[in-house]
Amino acid sequence: MKQTPKGTDHGGETLNEIPIVDWLDLExxxxxxxxxxxxxxxxxxxxxxxxxPGLDDDFQQRAFKEVRAFFDSSPDVKQSVEISQSPYFRGYSDRKLKDIGHGQIIETFQYSFEQPPVSAHDDESFPLHDRLMKGPNIWPEPDELPGFRPIIEKLCDTYHSLTHMLGELIVESLGEDSAEFRRYFDFDDPNLAASLNHNHSLSAFPEESRARVRADYAKFDSSNVGTHIDGPPFVALLINDRPGLQVVAGEGRWINAPVTCRTADGDYPVPVIPGSVIVNTGGTLMHLSEGRYSATLHRANTTLIPEGETRVSMPYFLLPKTEGDLVPFGKSSATRGNASGYDVGRDRGANACVNRMGTFPQVTRRWWQKEFDALREKAKSEVESETNAAFEFAAKRGERYKNRTT
Incomplete structure (x- = not known):
């Protein structure tokens, strides 16, 4: 059943919820x-x-059912696809111990398109990003979870097509030629990092840790709860089945994102918009638009997940081509010192790789430690620069909203 969302009020004085865009308006x-x-x-x-398109409620219900079945499966099944088995950052990761210090207890499953390796992972005659990002997935045995791989491959294809259609519309909305999107994204040769995330509620934490986690989330600017922007992608896409996602918007405060698929009974403390997908600006689009569309700080708030329950989200990050500079739309060459905090001289492929290496240290220790040691400090400074730019854009938006009320 198609949804008829409430229209966006562009003349309002405050921004209390994430704006809704209706795909049916395209026609x-x-x-x-x-x-x-x-x-x-x-x-x-x-x-x-x-x-x-392609993400109606029936499809999302089936996807969440299969993903939850994977995370509810036995430790043996999950360990059979443990992420450090492969240099390509594919498979299962139990990040409970690592992320408890960031206010999250989380399991993930990483996947991408099925691609043959370009070379041995340590063959330095090939670029790092090709060696790390091109490769096969790791899947549970079909007799254990027969519906898991088919639904995730369908989700991947659906996300991929939507990202390309939406990407061209986003460029057009900036007043630029939609062909600019295709300069940086090759439909048939994508660079992709996609994830299935399983976040646990506060009740999964040790009792002695819960008050600290609550206090950290109660602070607007806590550095302890995983607040971040999505740096490498143009945009990120996400479906989710429980509350938790929060965004800095409006007057510079946290607002709650809706749920795209109801998979539990009872009232949800946030809106539920079946058949929708949440889209956010990444650092690449922030740079290409010269800050007209800025990456926004966001986080997964453990305290919003209903007690005793879990939250599943399925984010999708399509990355641009790695060759050449990212030249802002409508410009003939890249310039340094731009408003987005982006270093145009960066090795974009290496930057995306270091992002993966830092997130999954168990893979890095086994396959990529030398590369990570060589690159991480420079990548860290680049992330800080873009994040600071995102903070500045958020502050400017906040001032605009305050001025509307004075």
Missing amino acids: HDREKLLRDIEYALSECGFMVLANA
């Missing part, structure tokens, strides 16, 4: 769709895309 009112995209990504950096 009925294209100009409205472009205006709504422009408003959402310039004023919030996030949007809820309602009636997302």
Whole structure:
């Protein structure tokens, strides 16, 4: 059943929720769709895309059922696809011990497109990003979870097609030629990092840790709860089945994101918009638009997950080509010192690789320690620069909203 979302009020004085953009407007009112995209990504950096093609409620229900079945499976099944088996950062990771210090107890499953390796992982005659990001997935045995691989491969294909269609519309909403998107994204040769995340509620924490976690999330600017921007991608796409995602928007405060698929009974403390997908601006788009669309700080808030329950989210990060500079839309060459905090001289492929290496140290220790040691300090400074730019853009948005009320 198609949803008829409440329209976005572009004249409001405050931004209390993530703006909704209706995909059906593409057929009925294209100009409205472009205006709504422009408003959402310039004023919030996030949007809820309602009636997302291929992501109707029936499909999402099936996807969440299969993903939950994987995370509920036996330790033996999950360990059979443990992520450090492969240099390509694919498979299962139990990050409970690592992330308890960041206010999260989380398990993940990493996947991408099935691609043959370009070389041996340590053959330095090939670029690092090709050696690390191109390779096969690791899947549970079909007799254990027969529906898992098919639904995730379908989700991957759906996300991929939508990212390309939406990416061109986003470029058009900036007043630029939509062909600019295709300069940086090759549909047939993608660079992808995608994840299935299983976050546990506060009740899974040791009792002595819960008060500290609550206190950290109660602070606006706590550095202890995984607040971040998505640096490498153009945009990120995400479906989720429980509350938890929060975004810095409006007057510079946390607002709660909706749920895209109801998989539990009872009331949800956030809106539920079935058949939708949450879209946010990444650092690549922040740079290409010269800050017109800025990456927005966000986090997964453990304290919003209902007690005794868990939250599943399925984020998708399509990365740009790694060759050449990222030249902002409408410009003939890249310039340094731009507003987005982006270093145009960076090795984009290496930067994306270091992002993966830092997130999954068990893989790095086995396969990539030398490369990580050589690159991590430079990558850290680049992340800090872009994050600081995102903070500045958020502050400017906050000032705009305050001025509307004075």
